[in-house]
Amino acid sequence: MSHYVTPGNALDDEAYQKATSVYLPDRVNPMLPEHISNVLCSLRPNEDKLAFSAIFQITDKAEVKQYWLGKTVIHSNRRYTYEEAQQIIETGEGDHADVILTVNNISQTLRKYRFDEGAINFNSTEVRFKLDEKGSPVGIVLKESKEAHQLIEELMLLANRYVAKHVSKIKINNKAIPFPYRIHDTPDEEKLLPFIAFANKFGYKFDISSAEAIAASFNKLLKDIKGRPEEAVLQQLGIRTMAKAKYTESNVGHYGLGFEYYCHFTSPIRRYPDVMVHRILQDVLEDSVKIDKRMEEKCKHCSERERAAMDSERSANKYKQVQYMGNYVGEEFDAIVSGVSKFGFWAETVDHMCEGLVSITSLAEHDSFRHSESDYALVGHRTGKKFTMGDKVRIKVIAANLERRQLDYEWVNEK
Secondary structure, three states: OOOOOOOOOHHHHHHHHHOEOEEEOOEEEOOOOHHHHHHHOOOOOOOEEEEEEEEEEEOOOOOEEEEEEEEEEEEOOOOOOHHHHHHHHHHOOOOOHHHHHHHHHHHHHHHHHHHHOOOOOOOOOEEEEEEOOOOOEEEEEEEOOOHHHHHHHHHHHHHHHHHHHHHHOOEEOOEEOOOOEEEEOOOOHHHHHHHHHHHHHOOOOOOOOOHHHHHHHHHHHHHHOOOOOOHHHHHHHHHHHOOOOEEEOOOOOEOOOOEOOOEOOOOOOOEHHHHHHHHHHHHHHOOOOOOOOOHHHHHHHHHHHHHHHHHHHHHHHHHHHHHHHHHHOOOEEEEEEEEEEOOEEEEEEOOOOOEEEEEHHHHOOOOOEEEEOOOOEEEEOOOOOEEEOOOEEEEEEEEEEOOOOEEEEEEOOOO
16 A cells, blocks of 8 residues: 555645544545555455565464565455355355464464463454435344454454564664553552452452553453343443553554564555554664654644544544434333433343443432432432442433433333
8 A cells, every 4th residue: 555655745734634434334534545555455256466474484373473464465365255255164165264263263263362371351342234225224233243353453463463563673773762552550549440340240350460461451351241130330430441552653552462572564555553563664674764853743733633533533433423323212111221411321132232321310210219329329318229330220201302312211110
C-alpha cells in the first residue's frame, strides 16, 4: 500500500487527517479511496499484488525458527469467506483442507501460549444489523469469534509483535528510534479495587501482588464464571476496569495481549499507524532510518481519531438499535440489567442485545429505590427488591426516540 501512498502527497495528507476507516452499520467511510483498498491493494485471486510481508518458518508447535520482513509480490489463487474456512476446519474437507487445518492448529497453539503467558481472555459477541434496501434494520445477527476468525487474528498478532520487536532493537546514538507502538497499560487501581470487592461478593478472589498476578486472576475469574448467572455482569465490569489501548513512542508493552512489543502493521488500508510502521520498517531494512521528531504528536492524533471513530460507530449502532426496536413498542422481552445509576437501570434484550433505560420514575409505582454504588444495584426501600447488573428481568418497550438515540423500557413485574 505504501507503494501508492507516498509521504506528503494528497492521498497521504487525507489519510493522515482521517487516520482510520469508520465502519457504520450501513456504510464505510474509508481512509483511502475504494480503488486502492478494494482493487489495487486487495489480495484478489489470480492477480499479482505488491505487499509488505512477515514470513515465518514455524514448527507445528508454533515455535518460530526464523522470520523475514520485506517487500513481496503475492499471487493468491483462492479467496475464502470466514464461513467457508470454518466449515473446512469443522469437517476437515474442502479446497486446501490440509493447509487450513495445519495453519489452524498452529494458530490455536499460539492462542493457548498467549493466554498461558498472561493475555486476558475477554470474550465478546458482535451485533450486526440486517438492513433492507433503504438501510432500515430488519434483523439482527450475533457474530461469535470462531476458529476461522482466530486463525487470522493470531497470525496478525504474530506479525505485529515481530515487527515491533524487530524495530525496537534499532538504536541511533544509543537511543531507540521513534516508532508508533500500540500499548495497553495495566488496569487503573481506582477502577480495579471496587471491581475486586464486587467479585469477592460472588466468592471470587484476586491476587493483586503484580501485573502478572492480576492478569492470571482475571483469566481464572473468566474461566470460573463461564455459564454462571454472574458471567455477564463480571465480564462487563472487568472490561471497564481496563485501560484504553493507544499509540505512543513510549513503549510499555500491551498488557491485555501479554506482549512486551506490539504495533499495528497488518492493516495499512484502514489505519494510518500501519502506514507509518511500513515506512519506518522499510527505512530500517534499507539502513536509512530518519528520525521523526513529530512521532508522539502523530501517535496522539491517530489515537484521538480512533476514539472519535469508535464513538461514531457506537452512536450509529445505537441509532439502528432504536430504529429496530421502534417496531416493537408495546411488546415484552427478556433482558439483562446492563447498568445502574441513581436515575434508573439499563437493560439489554437477550434476543437483540438492544439496550434501553428503565427510569426510576417508572419504578416508583412499585417502590422507592436507592442507588447502591458498591453493589452496582438499585434497592427498594420498602420491599428490598434489588436490580443488580447481570440480573434477568422482563421489560416492555415503551418508546423509541431516534433524535435522542434513546430506548425507554418499563419493568414488567412478574409476580
